[in-house]
Amino acid sequence: MQLAGKKIILGVCGSIAAYKSALIVRGLVKAGAQVKVLMTESATAFISPLTLSTLSRRPVTTSVHDGESWDNHVELGLWADALLVAPLTATTLAKMAHGICDNPVVAVYLSARCPVFFAPAMDLDMWAHPATRRNVARLRSYGNHLIDVAEGELASGLHGAGRLAEPETILAELERFFARAPADDKMALPQVPGKVEEQGEDPTSVVRPLAVAPTRNDYAGRRLLITAGPTHEDLDPVRYLGNKSTGRMGIALAEAAAARGASVDLVLGPTELSTTDPGINLVPVRSAREMHAVCVALWPKADAAILSAAVADYRPASMAQQKIKKEDKPLRIDLVRNPDIAAELGEDKKPHQRLVGFALETENALENARGKLERKNLDLIVLNSPNDEGAAFGHTTNKIQLLDRDTVTAFELKPKRAVADDILDALAGRF
Known part of the structure; x- marks a missing residue:
């Protein structure tokens, strides 16, 4: 223990x-x-x-x-x-x-x-x-x-x-x-004049370590692009296609990365959650195409991208200019594919860059995640499932598996901030 x-x-x-x-x-x-x-x-x-x-x-x-x-x-x-x-x-x-x-x-x-x-x-x-x-x-x-x-x-x-x-x-x-945490974390920190331990000692000769919460700076000098939250694809002026993502996992990743010294660009879809972390450049977007445009622009400057956003695969072929009225006959909506952010960043990835994707799967989870890893030229993929209690959308916890081309590492259910550090630990070893 x-x-x-x-x-x-x-x-x-x-x-x-x-x-x-x-x-x-x-x-x-x-x-x-x-x-x-x-x-x-x-x-x-x-x-x-x-x-x-x-x-x-x-x-x-x-x-x-x-x-x-x-x-x-x-x-x-x-x-x-x-x-x-x-x-x-x-x-x-x-x-x-x-x-x-x-x-x-x-x-x-x-x-x-x-x-x-x-x-x-x-x-x-x-x-x-x-x-x-x-x-x-x-x-x-x-x-x-x-x-x-x-x-x-x-x-x-x-x-x-x-x-x-x-x-x-x-x-x-x-x-x-x-x-x-290393056992000698406190002793390794800078020292400042402290309280004299025993009467008669010279106050200038006695010091105690100035201990703060030990923090890792393994991402100092790195720039990370992180996506989070859902996207909303407008049907008409009052309706949209969306999903249940809150963005909590991506925000946790951004805050954890900033705490470890990274400069973070967080591209955040429409959600009630946000962050005021001074180490994070927050870029709010609404649609998949907006998120795509921002990511393509920021990717060349990034050392790594972690794509945790739940991006809509499809959008309506056209947006109705007026509210769609209810009729007795079935409503047909034509959908077209949205740009694939992960695939495009993977195709443009430079040798020094690393790319992490997310896979939310309800069946054939490992097979589907491995396929996505290969197709999109990812270095890591984070697999999670709403079938696991307390995992995926709408929870403060998550249960993940991390896959690369050779291994699968399973983690227990944890708070999303702890999950974020697990992901960052795995990514740090791949630079």
């Missing part, structure tokens, strides 16, 4: 999802981790500090003045191997993003010299608000790790994105991080 012996601080904020913090603590302790819990004042209205103290087997901090001195939050920040804030409310998210230090979670966050993970939980409209999106992007720009929200029924009765990720998902993210 990668969490055995790890020192984990759990920050709990005032959300209805705070009850899940008990399950997180129990899971961490069961995995062999040492756990210390911080709570905002509002969090204590949702779950008792005594409950979390009992589960963690340690006192719970509920105020910045807890402990023997103000240095307590500094000591906690130095003690931890990771800081996890779950659930993270919109209020504390904003405070962390802007350094407003008025609760123990933010106080320890600002003092932490360890990787920081944050798992938001809030209502649908709060999560979608531009202020929230900017705050998330700001936290991630500092090198912190987002554990994305899940979709489902919310406390308001609405259904959509905003639920706290399940405890199993959160623990899996921590396990995955520690499995990949």
